[in-house]
Amino acid sequence: MAARKTTLGALSTKTNKPNPADRFNQLLDTNQIKQYPEAFIMPKDIIPHPKNTEIYDIENIEELAADFYKHGILQPLLVHEQPGSKYMILAGHRRFEAIQLILKRTPTALKNGIHCKVVPKTVSEIDAEIMLIHANSLNRDRNDDTKRKEASRLIELYKIKEQEGDPVNEKLHLYLSENLNVSKRQAYKFISIETSLSKELYHLYQEKGFDINTAEIIANMDQEAQKLVYEYYSDASIQDKNISAFIKHMKKQSDNYKAALKEHGNMIQQIEEEIVRNKSSIVEVSEQIKSIPEETILTAPDLQDAVKTLKNYSKITTKNVETQEKQLEEVKSKKPKVTDFFTSPEQEQMNAEIKNSILTGKDWIRILTSNIGRYKLTKDQLKELEGLRSQLDRAITAAAIEGADADDKED
Numbered sequence: 001m002a003a004r005k006t007t008l009g010a011l012s013t014k015t016n017k018p019n020p021a022d023r024f025n026q027l028l029d030t031n032q033i034k035q036y037p038e039a040f041i042m043p044k045d046i047i048p049h050p051k052n053t054e055i056y057d058i059e060n061i062e063e064l065a066a067d068f069y070k071h072g073i074l075q076p077l078l079v080h081e082q083p084g085s086k087y088m089i090l091a092g093h094r095r096f097e098a099i100q101l102i103l104k105r106t107p108t109a110l111k112n113g114i115h116c117k118v119v120p121k122t123v124s125e126i127d128a129e130i131m132l133i134h135a136n137s138l139n140r141d142r143n144d145d146t147k148r149k150e151a152s153r154l155i156e157l158y159k160i161k162e163q164e165g166d167p168v169n170e171k172l173h174l175y176l177s178e179n180l181n182v183s184k185r186q187a188y189k190f191i192s193i194e195t196s197l198s199k200e201l202y203h204l205y206q207e208k209g210f211d212i213n214t215a216e217i218i219a220n221m222d223q224e225a226q227k228l229v230y231e232y233y234s235d236a237s238i239q240d241k242n243i244s245a246f247i248k249h250m251k252k253q254s255d256n257y258k259a260a261l262k263e264h265g266n267m268i269q270q271i272e273e274e275i276v277r278n279k280s281s282i283v284e285v286s287e288q289i290k291s292i293p294e295e296t297i298l299t300a301p302d303l304q305d306a307v308k309t310l311k312n313y314s315k316i317t318t319k320n321v322e323t324q325e326k327q328l329e330e331v332k333s334k335k336p337k338v339t340d341f342f343t344s345p346e347q348e349q350m351n352a353e354i355k356n357s358i359l360t361g362k363d364w365i366r367i368l369t370s371n372i373g374r375y376k377l378t379k380d381q382l383k384e385l386e387g388l389r390s391q392l393d394r395a396i397t398a399a400a401i402e403g404a405d406a407d408d409k410e411d
């Protein structure tokens with residue numbers, strides 16, 4: 001439909017300015033909205049939606065009011081019929097605030113009311129709020145923070161619909177994509193963040209600690225990795241963090257950890273399947289032996305040898321199963337530890353420097369010790385060398401103990 005102009009009485013100036021061909025008018029032209037009736041509603045009967053300001057800012061009202069003075073109101077409000085002859089705004093909160101400003105200055109304006117499209121009472125509050133977010137997504141330029149708030153609230157609303165028996169879960173990404181006016185890929189990102197990001201990291205995300213893309217990368221990490229990300233991010237002693245590089249570093253480590261877990265799981269599955277096959281084979285052999293009458297075995301030497309071979313096979317296979325079961329328990333006990341894969345870039349660099357330092361020290365002592373005659377060291381120098389070697393050995397031992405203690409704590 002072509003949006004009708006609500007005039008402001010003597011304040012309105014006739015103009016040939018065309019209707020804005022924006023996305024909101026496209027929404028008004030959809031079959032869903034076209035079916036709703038139009039009405040002119042008095043301002044006193046129109047109320048803002050209580051959830052609107054939780055997501056959207058109401059700004060630039062003076063500028064919008066000035067535009068209305070010059071051109072009139074080119075778009076109708078979208079309102080939801082309420083009990084008591086009231087109408088709650090779904091789209092047009094800024095316009096309504098601008099109209100209120102105009103009415104304070106010119107009380108005689110808009111005597112016939114404000115042009116509105118009326119969504120009837122039969123539409124639920126949940127669906128009406130979804131329409132509010134959808135309309136704003138078409139009629140506003142939103143930043144990432146606003147999109148985050150929209151996505152978070154939409155997912156909450158669709159969860160409520162799911163609980164009420166509306167099966168939306170499998171198509172959630174499609175609903176988000178449509179109602180947020182974003183790509184399906186972007187919708188998947190929002191779902192991943194809302195459902196998988198840890199509570200602590202989600203708080204940082206809300207505080208704009210990192211953007212949507214970074215939040216999605218972290219959300220796809222396991223909870224242990226997310227815990228380490230949060231600890232690193234919260235460490236005030238680490239100055240000038242390069243968060244982007246750190247997240248890239250952690251993602252690589254997370255992928256390695258997941259690959260190790262998958263390999264570990266495949267190994268367990270392989271052993272378990274082998275155990276099942278061997279046990280099945282033992283049962284099968286046992287049934288074969290039982291199926292042969294005893295008198296037949298006694299009268300057939302060749303059959304006796306065959307039965308003996310089968311029993312021997314069954315015995316060996318039983319021992320194999322016992323060995324495999326022990327192997328299975330051992331493999332299960334060696335599940336990859338998250339601490340074996342996750343270190344901060346600073347810690348990784350420090351570990352490399354310490355390792356390099358120890359290796360350099362060991363090589364230096366080895367060279368000196370093997371060339372004592374060549375270097376013609378004095379007794380004092382030999383004594384000092386021995387002291388250095390002892391210090392190094394103690395340092396290596398202490399480091400090994402500390403590492404073992406850390407592993408024990410992790411267990």
